[in-house]
Amino acid sequence: MGAYVRLELRRGFRSPVNLVMLMAFPVALYLLWTKVLNLAPQGRQGDLAAYTMVSMATYGAMAGALFIGNTIALERGKGWLRQLAVTPLPAHGYVTAKLLSGAAGVLPSIVAVLAAGAFLSDVRLSLGTWPALVALIWVGVLPFAALGIAFGYTLQGQAATLAMTAVYFGLSVLGGLWVPVEMMPEGMRVLAEYSPGYQAGSLGWRALDGLPPTWSGLGVLAAWTLGFVALGLWRYRRSL
Secondary structure (H helix, E strand, C coil), X not given: CHHHHHHHHHHHCCCHHHHHHHHHHHHHHHHHXXXXXXXXXXXXXXXXXXXXXXXXXXXXXXXXXXCHHHHHHHHHHXXXXXXXXXXXXXXXXXXXXXXXXXXXXXXXXXXXXXXXXXXXXXXXXXXXXXXXXXXXXXXXXXXXXXXHHHHHHHCCHHHHHHHHHHHHHHHHHHCCCCCCHHHCCHHHHHHHCCCHHHHHHHHHHHHHCCCCCCHHHHHXXXXXXXXXXXXXXXXXXXXX
């Protein structure tokens, strides 16, 4: 299984076009929010650049993690899963390899947005906060890598892309990455607090204020991750 994990990791970083897109899109949105529109979330006018930096880094990382499902859908269409079924690789080995490759692929996107905040928006944080943000945002988007795997084993072709795009934007908005949760109706605020997007963003937002993650937030993220992993394993076995 270790050899297959290494293969998936190498494949993920051999597509310069995908890497550029994953880095350029969230950076462009970040600069649009802070340099052009100057949209300050309620109560955060003083630290707009830092708050939006974390939001857009999380937003871009979510995309990189979730859309690993596109790769899986393509592999299913080419019969790759049927070839793997005759190898000693267990089902959990394939799912684990995809989960790790999807998670590792988001790191360049996170670093690019944080670099834009530091060098283009003059965001100033303590030295230890920067690596902490990378780690926290990375952990926060793990459920989306698992969800992308489940999508890849459930749908194929254009249907998979459309479904993932709709879920991606829906969870981003609900999670307060575009519109702060404080500005949402009360019912949506309650729902948002249990969404993986909001909890992923909260890890970074709390770090900006010098606060550690909450146990309830980590519990929500762990529950979503385990649920999506279980769904991905089930769909993988059904797709063989």
